Amino acid sequence: MDPHATLLVSCSDRKGIVASLAQLLYGHGANILDADQHTDASAGMFFQRIRFDLSSLSTDRISLEAGIREVAERFGMAWRIAYASHTPRVALFCSKQEHCLYDLLVRHRAGELPCEIALVVSNHAALEGVARHFGVPFHHIPVSDNKPAQEAAVLDLLATQSIDLIVLARYMQILSPAFVARFPSRIINIHHSFLPAFVGARPYHQAHERGVKLIGATSHYVTEELDQGPIIEQAVIRCSHRDHVDELVRKGRDLEKRVLAEAVRLHLQDRILVHSGKTVVFD
Amino acid sequence: MDPHATLLVSCSDRKGIVASLAQLLYGHGANILDADQHTDASAGMFFQRIRFDLSSLSTDRISLEAGIREVAERFGMAWRIAYASHTPRVALFCSKQEHCLYDLLVRHRAGELPCEIALVVSNHAALEGVARHFGVPFHHIPVSDNKPAQEAAVLDLLATQSIDLIVLARYMQILSPAFVARFPSRIINIHHSFLPAFVGARPYHQAHERGVKLIGATSHYVTEELDQGPIIEQAVIRCSHRDHVDELVRKGRDLEKRVLAEAVRLHLQDRILVHSGKTVVFD
Amino acid sequence: MDPHATLLVSCSDRKGIVASLAQLLYGHGANILDADQHTDASAGMFFQRIRFDLSSLSTDRISLEAGIREVAERFGMAWRIAYASHTPRVALFCSKQEHCLYDLLVRHRAGELPCEIALVVSNHAALEGVARHFGVPFHHIPVSDNKPAQEAAVLDLLATQSIDLIVLARYMQILSPAFVARFPSRIINIHHSFLPAFVGARPYHQAHERGVKLIGATSHYVTEELDQGPIIEQAVIRCSHRDHVDELVRKGRDLEKRVLAEAVRLHLQDRILVHSGKTVVFD
């Protein structure tokens, strides 16, 4: 068991927040390993991420959390704590394209993603062999013409598997608002454009049509509004008049993989806070 | 006199174009220094840039151009030729922000931009000292409430100065369609966003509002439709939740300078062809 | 059969080369699809890549090659021609690290690499499952204490398999000069630093020690001198004081994959010429 924990807090900015939290942790014997804070002066908001060592805790988790709760109430904080001893359980959703799925599974095996890949869900059977190769259970749940029924089946499956995070690894289905509402800030998608340019379908075609000199990819949390969720990570690559749509697709795959994997890593390391439709990423 | 010339051609793709042009130049004793071509298979278009040495020309320019004209007629080519012995005359337009103006003038003095900076035009007097420091005539032509009259005055000035290229170095006025029509593919603007994201006003505010992780700048030829002209060059820089709008503005200035200067250099080196609202950039 | 071919030529620069080759191809009915040339004025060298369509050839390959040979002799050209109908056969060499191997195999399956992956060779058995998953024969040829014998066994295997290109996908063995001499400009390696910084072993440790703010990766052709071969492609990624060696290794894996795959693609598309220990890459 890795005796670390990460505390994420946000509240209206006020004097004394940093001191109160630092004092509290010190009082319980927790050694601060990393602390990063951000004050958004225009919004009057305070955000902090504190990672600390639990091995020298002089009390226990229950009294530590009680202490945090007390400070949080005093400052009107939203907070959450993640213990490294709990390994988050992740569901990967895919359709027929395999590059993001392979990439996440290879990275996971290399130890880059601190989670358990609990299962792969797909509306197609195409990638079953990939999941099996990595020893991950594969669930083929086709959409057919009853999408609500399919989503219900998927939700049931996720519930039995205690899923913490859903990663849409080029899953070519739009999730219903009801589904999304069940996993607030816990569904990560990859969009193959530099959002907000080229929202919607066929962004590489749109990019080619417009004649841009860079194409991009954007990972974001999924919200009810398509392609409007809080942006986690973005990257671009140069292109030119020589790049037909096929070439843009090829170059884009590289971006998609990296940008999605980076977002998943940041989420799993508890580095992201969401506020007002935007992310604070402590990297 | 630098005895080089650059030929730019475009036409429907057909067999024999490359051979015909190469043979023609060889026949006149012109040595090809660089040749770059592009075939857009989907549009069925052929584009080529040939830079060649005139010092060993066995005929003269008139017969060379007559020869090119003949080949061009056979293939239905659009073409233009630029002789290095003609130094293009450039007008820089600015308002109150000085970073792009300084940048272009310093680069010009370093020999990066093969042109003569004939004059600086501004709707404000603020940057007169900058122009004077570099020995460039400065013309303050305020807009007041009669914009057509101001544009007419500017056009008169440009005509007397035989201006080949207009560079909008953060010129905070929208040019009328009539003005733009006088300089087709000869007005370069810098837009402070990664177009087509954040068209219109206050792109850094828009970018901050949306919470993007990269901001960009775009240089493009000016057309009648605002922010819709053919894109020449784009670049981006990382930003984060820590960057207030002021920081985005600071980071963006760096991008604006570079992206604008690069577009001007590419234009002055006759590396750009425009087709269907897009650029072919032979770099 | 894809009726294209690519001709790569290099020679001392002289007038008439471009015209002669274009005329020759036109005379045989070959339609030029792409032509890119480079003149290195200081070295007095001419380089060209011409990709052309064979479907309308009015003669045949034998007479076309005879024609090329004639032109080549006149200009003292080195040349080679690659027909798209011949699929190059590639051997991937690896040891225990799997990220580059997976990456190349997934890209190959996506159609990014125009070749046949004929076999995987390794001095360890660790990655046999990976090769098998992609249906590629795996050959475990351990080094033990007789390295010359191991190399001889590998060379025998490659000969029976008609291998055109060897890719060292994090193969942790140094090839002998005799081995290298058998595959001139046909062995591609990935070095996990921005060469020539940090040559030799443990470059990420060296980078961490020096406190650089960017780490890099370099793909190059293998020559007798370690880490001195012609550089094909390089890329970098930002790092900071926060990155321990482990983090540099993680970030570096991403670079290694991309930079190696890019070099392999450029080679397989016949875009690379080597001259004086450097590459000319027509991209």
Next chain:
Amino acid sequence: MDPHATLLVSCSDRKGIVASLAQLLYGHGANILDADQHTDASAGMFFQRIRFDLSSLSTDRISLEAGIREVAERFGMAWRIAYASHTPRVALFCSKQEHCLYDLLVRHRAGELPCEIALVVSNHAALEGVARHFGVPFHHIPVSDNKPAQEAAVLDLLATQSIDLIVLARYMQILSPAFVARFPSRIINIHHSFLPAFVGARPYHQAHERGVKLIGATSHYVTEELDQGPIIEQAVIRCSHRDHVDELVRKGRDLEKRVLAEAVRLHLQDRILVHSGKTVVFD
């Protein structure tokens, strides 16, 4: 007067440091605006930067500093505090190349660099007009054949001007160890390569010779050993076989300007700590 201060501390890592400092500042009524820390686990070192608001200080600076001193002694900390009310005085050193000088002066005027540019020192008279244009005193102190005398004259000048930071804006002289020792971690240089590649003279020539695909620039603090000082910032730009040395020089100028200006900004915002020949940059 801008009522902010920035505290930079470093010491062996121990429990309670963060809490002690936060508590101290809170006790004096100072509101923490930003706090960033770094623990280097392998070196067992703790680093922190705290920026705080002084406007609500319930005591005064003297008692605040006494309090800091007490905490610092307890933990064996090195520390320094910078008040925003003190504007650092900067000396720019240059020779004949003007691009970095212009860039810093334009940025300063735009408010990007929180300092006073007290003077420009040069071993040549060439850039006097540039300094004068920006209203900065220019001191021409030629080297001739008595370099120790020249350095002595420069040191005298700097002493009378209370200079806090020296920026070598392409100053083509090597400073003596004695000179350097007078400004530890207070002389910033720009080297036109991606250090540690291409140390020493003519790095663009070296880069061209080696055939790299990226060129770089490195800003660093000057130490006794040439090109070995702690690296502050680095950046690279793509190049290719098409780039002769002249083109590398042109591309490099862009990098040099940006990388030097960024280092100066980071230093002036008190974001840099130096430890074991490396920098910790809180950006």
